[in-house]
Amino acid sequence: MMTVSRTPLRVSFFGGGTDYPEYFARARGAVLGMAINQYVYVAALRLTNILDYRYRISYSKMEQVAALDAIEHPVVRETLRDHGYTAPLDISIMADLPARSGLGSSSSFTVGFVNLLFELQGRRATKMDLAREAVRVERDLLGENVGVQDQHHAAFGGLNRFDFEGGRTRISPVQMTAPCQEALTGSLFLVYTGVTRFASATLDEQMAKTKSGASDKDLSHLLALVDxxxxxxxxxxxxxxxxxxxxxxxEGWETKKRLSSKVSNPQIDALYDRARAAGALGGKLCGAGAGGFLLMLVPPERQAGFRAGLGETSIIPIGLDTMGATILRG
Structure with a gap:
């Protein structure tokens, strides 16, 4: 029987940059964002031992290998190794939106794959377990330079505030009325810049400034915007x-651009200005920067003009995911 995990992507509204342990180990960190109704799917089928390969992994490329060490996908290889899962598998990875576009797809995949392995091993896990295990995989096993908000948004779903203080994480679901929530989610759009990028490639300057304290004033302002x-x-x-x-x-976007010279570029700035001129009240680039999707807030009465003003640019309305990381059944 095939086992399938589904994990939401996310948009971060405020506080990005304060969710790095390098920052919140010495100061309070907090983020506010929401999981969206666009997903990463991971399907796994147990294989028999009679095939001439042990692992078949399908994503942007196809891998078909006889040994764990030969797997090129780092999350798959190291998570299988770390969890001691040795049965042969056929794994397919699919997503509603392109990877490397600022929507937390890497962490969403990691949460989903961890969830899948727990299911295959018959182990129970809470949403917090999934988030923490994904952080451990990315930061400790793979040595990646990542924050910790994406894993929590992917695991929990919903519209939440996460506070990070030392080793403690506190989740606070945002308590909205139905009319206010409908107004917000009915006004959010992703605008594709046409550029994908590796987040780690844009973060070196930002992390250097974070570690030195040079960004503390801007990060404190982003934290105030969370409140x-x-x-x-x-x-x-x-x-x-x-x-x-x-x-x-x-206001947050203007602050975020000061965290690193690599966050934006003239092409992104021009698209953002077009979006505001077409009717958006505000927005920001999703993720670490340098490409991917702009998130723009456009009230209903301005949406026709917004679409017309952006012409052929890809615009995707988004809604709220409330389930978080899930195993799909029958």
Missing amino acids: QSHSVLEGQDPARLLTEFGAMLH
Whole structure:
């Protein structure tokens, strides 16, 4: 029988950069964002021992190998090794949106693959277990320079605030009224820049500034926006929420660009300016920067003009995922 995991991608609204242990080990870190209704799927089928290969892995390339050490996909290879799973497998990896586009797909995949292995091994895991194990895989096993918010958004789903203080993580679901939540989720769009990139390639300068304390003022401001936006989202007036939240997104984007010279470029800045001129109240580039998707907030009455103003640019409306990491059954 085939086992399938489904894990949401995410958009981060505020606080990105404060979710790195290099920062919150010495200061409070917090992020606010939401899991979206776009997903990474991982399917696994147990194989018999009579085939001339032991692992078949399908993603942007095809691997068919006889030994664990020959697997090129680092997350698959090291997670199988670390969990001691030795049965032969056929693994297929699929996603609704392209990888390396700022939506946390790498961490979403890691959470989903860990969830899949727990299921195959008959082990129980909470959402927090999945998030922490994915962080361990990425940071400790693979030595990747990643923050810890993406794994938590992917595991838990929903619209949440996560606070990071030392070794402790606290989750606070944002308490919104139905009209306010509908106004927000009905006004969020992804605008594709046409550029994919490896997040790690854009982070060297940002992490150097974080470790030295040179970005502390900007990171503190992003942290303050987490507190302010949390309060705005839990208000009662949908129209006011959109106006204030859009302005905060713009303010946060201007701050984020100061974290590294590699966050944006003239092409991205021009597309962002076009989106605002077409009716968006504010937005930001998703993820570490340098490419992927812009997230733009556009109230319903401005959406027709927004689409017309961006012409042939790919625009994707997004909604809220509330389930988080899930094993799909029958």
